[in-house]
Amino acid sequence: MAFLRPARQLCKSATTPVASTIRPPLLASTQLRQQRRWLATPTYPVTQNSAGSQGPTAMVFLNMGGPSTVDEVGDFLSRLFADGDLIPLGRLQSYLGPLISARRTPKIQKQYAAIGGGSPIRKWSEHQCAEMCKILDEISPQTAPHKPYVAFRYANPLTEEMYRKLLADGFGNGKGGRAIAFTQYPQYSCSTTGSSLNELWKWRQRLEGKTGALEDGSDGTIKWSVIDRWPVHPGLVEAFARNIEEKLLEYPEERRDKVILLFSAHSLPMSVVNRGDPYPAEVAATVHAVMHRLNHANPYRLCWQSQVGPQPWLGPQTQMTVEEYVAKGQKDLLLIPIAFTSDHIETLYELDEEVIGESGHADTIKRVESLNGNPIFIQALADLAKTHLDSGIVCSTQMHLRCPGCKSDRCAESKKFFASQQEQLGEV
Numbered sequence: 001m002a003f004l005r006p007a008r009q010l011c012k013s014a015t016t017p018v019a020s021t022i023r024p025p026l027l028a029s030t031q032l033r034q035q036r037r038w039l040a041t042p043t044y045p046v047t048q049n050s051a052g053s054q055g056p057t058a059m060v061f062l063n064m065g066g067p068s069t070v071d072e073v074g075d076f077l078s079r080l081f082a083d084g085d086l087i088p089l090g091r092l093q094s095y096l097g098p099l100i101s102a103r104r105t106p107k108i109q110k111q112y113a114a115i116g117g118g119s120p121i122r123k124w125s126e127h128q129c130a131e132m133c134k135i136l137d138e139i140s141p142q143t144a145p146h147k148p149y150v151a152f153r154y155a156n157p158l159t160e161e162m163y164r165k166l167l168a169d170g171f172g173n174g175k176g177g178r179a180i181a182f183t184q185y186p187q188y189s190c191s192t193t194g195s196s197l198n199e200l201w202k203w204r205q206r207l208e209g210k211t212g213a214l215e216d217g218s219d220g221t222i223k224w225s226v227i228d229r230w231p232v233h234p235g236l237v238e239a240f241a242r243n244i245e246e247k248l249l250e251y252p253e254e255r256r257d258k259v260i261l262l263f264s265a266h267s268l269p270m271s272v273v274n275r276g277d278p279y280p281a282e283v284a285a286t287v288h289a290v291m292h293r294l295n296h297a298n299p300y301r302l303c304w305q306s307q308v309g310p311q312p313w314l315g316p317q318t319q320m321t322v323e324e325y326v327a328k329g330q331k332d333l334l335l336i337p338i339a340f341t342s343d344h345i346e347t348l349y350e351l352d353e354e355v356i357g358e359s360g361h362a363d364t365i366k367r368v369e370s371l372n373g374n375p376i377f378i379q380a381l382a383d384l385a386k387t388h389l390d391s392g393i394v395c396s397t398q399m400h401l402r403c404p405g406c407k408s409d410r411c412a413e414s415k416k417f418f419a420s421q422q423e424q425l426g427e428v
C-alpha cells in the first residue's frame with residue numbers, strides 16, 4: 001500500500017498519475033514484484049489515536065448516478081441532456097434538452113426494466129464509500145473519523161443534496177471542515193469528472209462563502225481537495241486482472257491463451273476527443289497496465305461502446321468489433337468494461353443483452369464481473385484516499401491544465417477555485 005511504499009513513490013500528484021505508465025518501462029518481472037508487494041502488505045496497521053485528530057473528514061464520492069427505478073428515468077435523462085459539459089447544445093440547451101430526453105425516455109425505461117427495474121449504482125457507491133471509510137479510520141487515524149457521502153450528477157443523491165448535508169453536518173462551521181471530492185471515474189474526462197467538479201463548484205458558490213467571517217476569524221467554508229484520476233493505481237489494476245484471470249478459467253485450457261481480451265470503454269464524440277480530452281489516453285493507460293500485470297498472456301484490443309446520436313464517435317465500436325472477430329472465425333472473446341467501477345445499463349443491458357445476447361455465441365463470448373463490492377478494489381480506494389490525505393496536495397498537476405480546445409468559463413472558474421484551495425489546505 002502506498003503509505004508503506006518508499007517515500008519517493010509519493011509523487012507530487014495526490015493520485016497515481018498517468019505519467020507513471022510512461023516512465024521508462026519496467027521489466028515485467030519488476031512490475032509483477034511491485035504488484036505483489038502491494039498485495040502482500042498485511043491488513044491495516046491499527047494505531048488509532050483519536051486525540052489530536054484533524055478529523056472529521058468528509059469523503060465525497062462523485063459519479064453520474066443512475067435511476068434507481070424505472071419512474072426516475074425521465075428525470076435522469078432530462079438532467080443529463082441539460083448538462084452542457086456532457087452534451088453542449090449552446091443556447092438551445094434549455095429547449096432541445098427536454099425534447100430529446102422526453103423522446104428517449106421510453107426506450108431507456110425498457111432497458112432499465114430489463115436489468116431489474118433500475119441502476120444498482122447508488123447501492124454500490126454507498127457500499128464502496130462506507131467500506132472505504134471504515135478502512136480509512138484505521139489506517140489514517142489522524143484524519144478520522146471519515147464520513148461517507150455520495151454526490152451524483154444526474155440522479156439522487158444530487159450534488160446539491162450532498163452539499164446541504166455536509167453543511168448540516170457541521171463541515172462549514174468554525175474553522176471549516178475538510179472534504180475530499182473523490183471521483184469514481186478512474187480516467188478523467190471533462191464530460192464526466194469535469195462535469196461533476198463544475199457542479200460541485202457551482203453549489204459551493206451558491207451555498208457557501210456568503211456569510212462573511214466568523215467570530216473566530218475564520219470564514220467557515222469547507223476546505224476542498226480532489227482525487228481527480230487514478231487510471232493505473234496498482235489496486236485497480238490488480239482487481240481488474242484477477243477478475244479477468246477468474247473468467248478465463250471458464251474456457252477450456254487448450255483455448256485459454258488464445259481468447260481475445262476486448263477492453264470496452266464508453267466512447268466519446270470525436271469533437272470531445274479533438275478538443276483534447278484526456279480520457280482516451282487514460283483509458284489506454286489502464287488497459288496497458290492491466291495487460292502488463294497479466295504478462296501480455298493474451299491478445300487484446302480496446303474498443304468503445306454506447307455511442308448516442310448521429311455525430312462521429314471514437315471507435316472501433318464494441319458491437320462491430322465482436323461481429324468482425326466472429327466473422328473472422330474468432331469466437332472466444334472476453335469483454336472487460338474498463339471505465340466504470342460498478343454495474344450499469346452498459347454492462348447489464350448493452351454488453352450482456354445486446355452485444356453478447358445477440359451474437360449467437362453466448363457460450364464463448366463472456367464478460368468479466370464489474371468491480372462492485374470487490375474487496376481488493378475497496379482497499380485500493382482506501383489506499384488512494386490515504387495517499388491523497390498524506391500528500392497535502394489539492395489535486396493532480398493534470399487538473400490545472402485545460403483542454404487546448406476548451407472555451408468553457410465554467411471549466412476556467414472551477415479549476416481556479418480548486419487550485420485556490422491549496423492555500424486553505426496548508427492550514428489543515
Ligand SMILES: C=CC1=C(C)c2cc3[nH]c(cc4nc(cc5[nH]c(cc1n2)c(C)c5CCC(=O)O)C(CCC(=O)O)=C4C)c(C)c3C=C
Nearest residue numbers: 065066086119121189191192266268269308339344345346
Ligand atoms: C466513463 C464513462 C462515461 C463517459 C466518458 C461518458 C461520456 C458521455 N456520455 C454521453 C451520453 C450519455 N451517456 C448515458 C449513460 C451513461 N453514460 C455512462 C458513462 C459515461 N459516459 C454510463 C455509465 C451511463 C449509464 C448510467 C447507468 O446505467 O447507470 C446516456 C443515457 C442513456 C442513453 O440515453 O443512452 C447518455 C445520453 C455523452 C454525450 C458523453 C460524452 C460527451
Ligand code: FES
Nearest residue numbers: 190402403406411
Ligand atoms: S473542456 Fe476540458 S478543460 Fe474545459
Ligand SMILES: [Fe+2]
Nearest residue numbers: 064266267306
Ligand atoms: Fe455516457
